Amino acid sequence: MRVVIGEDLFLLREGLVRLLKAYEFDVVAAVGTAPELLDALVEHRPDVGIVDVRLPPTNTDDGLRVAIAARAQIPGLPILVLSQYVEQLYARELLADQAGAVGYLLKDRVFDDDTFTGAIRAVAAGGTVLDPEVVKKLLGKRTKTARLSPRELQVMALMAEGRSNAAIAQRLVITEKAISKHAAGIFAKLGLAPSDDDNRRVLAVLAYLDG
Numbered sequence: 001m002r003v004v005i006g007e008d009l010f011l012l013r014e015g016l017v018r019l020l021k022a023y024e025f026d027v028v029a030a031v032g033t034a035p036e037l038l039d040a041l042v043e044h045r046p047d048v049g050i051v052d053v054r055l056p057p058t059n060t061d062d063g064l065r066v067a068i069a070a071r072a073q074i075p076g077l078p079i080l081v082l083s084q085y086v087e088q089l090y091a092r093e094l095l096a097d098q099a100g101a102v103g104y105l106l107k108d109r110v111f112d113d114d115t116f117t118g119a120i121r122a123v124a125a126g127g128t129v130l131d132p133e134v135v136k137k138l139l140g141k142r143t144k145t146a147r148l149s150p151r152e153l154q155v156m157a158l159m160a161e162g163r164s165n166a167a168i169a170q171r172l173v174i175t176e177k178a179i180s181k182h183a184a185g186i187f188a189k190l191g192l193a194p195s196d197d198d199n200r201r202v203l204a205v206l207a208y209l210d211g
Contacts, residue, residue, distance in 0.1 A: 001124055004046040005030040006037035006063055007082075008055050012107075016050065023117050034062035041070040041077065048124040053083035064090035076101055080123045083107060086137040095128070095138075103129035135160045147189050155182045 003025050007013040010032070017027050029040035034055040041049050049070065055062040064087055067079045076099035081091070084107050095102055103123040109131055110116050119129045130138075135157050148156065151172075158168045165183065169176040186192075 001048065001121070002026045002028050002044065002046040003120070004028060004037070004040045004044055004049045006032075006034070006040070006049065006051045006055060006066070008032045008052060008059075019113065020117075020120075023113070025117075025120070033057065034066045037063065038066045038070055041066070042073055045074055045077070048078040048080055048120055050080050050082050050120070053081060053085050053087050061087045061090050064094060068094055071097060071099070075099055076126075078102070078123045078126070080105065080120055080129070082110070086134050088138060091134070092138060095130075100128055101126045103127075104131060104134045105129070106131050106133055109133060130160055132157065148186060152182050152186050152189075155179060156186050159183070159186075 003020055005013060005016050005020075005027060007016060007030070013030050013032060017030050020027050028044045028046055031037050031040050032055070034057065037049075037051065037055065049067065051063045051067050053061060053063045055066070063083070064081065067081065068090060071077045071079065071094075078101035079094065080103040081094070082105050086104070086106075091104060095104070101123055103119055105116070105119060122129050138160070154172065155168055158171060163171070165179040166176050169179045172179070
């Protein structure tokens with residue numbers, strides 16, 4: 001699997017390169033600035049790009065803007081954001097892309113190799129992978145969720161992590177039939193058509209909440 005890394009901290013960038021090579025990923029480029037990252041993503045068209053949010057030259061949201069720009073040129077280009085920060089505006093724009101194949105992990109919450117490499121493979125395969133804290137920040141303080149019950153909010157947050165109804169039922173220790181009922185209620189209250197496609201429904205919820 002071919003990977004491009006965009007990370008400005010030298011030690012972390014080199015650490016990622018070594019980790020991924022140890023798991024037999026092919027790191028085709030590892031760069032430290034936003035312009036270099038855009039060039040690398042467009043030139044190499046990797047199976048997944050691992051992108052930090054804050055990259056030079058401005059060290060604000062350059063990484064996310066590059067990810068969006070690259071996907072504009074290469075629709076569906078898989079992008080896994082790996083950052084200390086949740087940049088809400090561009091994160092919602094990236095996650096609302098109906099092409100899927102996106103993820104957002106927080107650096108200080110990646111606890112083991114298997115989880116990290118599993119997230120990379122899931123995004124490369126077209127899935128959506130979101131850290132629960134990212135979900136909380138993206139879905140929190142949104143007045144449109146006020147109409148949802150506490151249980152529906154729990155279910156929606158787990159949906160946004162890319163979990164199936166069966167996985168949510170196991171997590172909440174209730175039946176899958178109950179999850180289906182909660183999901184139907186969520187989509188009805190948010191004015192969204194029900195869907196069995198986990199990735200599509202996650203993106204639809206995020207896009208709606210951003211609107």
